[in-house]
Amino acid sequence: MGRISVGSGHLDRLLADSTSAHAVPYQRAFADLADTHRGRPTAEIVPLLRRAADRALLEFTPADLVEQAEAIRTGRRYVLRVTVV
Numbered sequence: 001m002g003r004i005s006v007g008s009g010h011l012d013r014l015l016a017d018s019t020s021a022h023a024v025p026y027q028r029a030f031a032d033l034a035d036t037h038r039g040r041p042t043a044e045i046v047p048l049l050r051r052a053a054d055r056a057l058l059e060f061t062p063a064d065l066v067e068q069a070e071a072i073r074t075g076r077r078y079v080l081r082v083t084v085v
Contacts, residue, residue, distance in 0.1 A: 026053060029055075
């Protein structure tokens with residue numbers, strides 16, 4: 001399970017149901033990768049997650065991204081705890 005803190009004015013960077021100007025919120029990018037990259041090597045998925053996080057201006061640690069990539073690779077559910085600050 002991952003954890004991230006997001007400012008209350010920046011939830012649009014994370015949530016797919018947002019009406020933000022952000023082209024692809026991180027949640028949607030993660031879901032798209034989960035649909036297209038299941039079974040692919042973790043090392044292939046991590047840079048894609050990093051790029052999505054960078055586009056959304058979210059700061060995940062390298063360990064967080066590896067954990068997320070492993071969830072995508074294996075098809076298991078990934079839980080992210082979000083603290084709104």
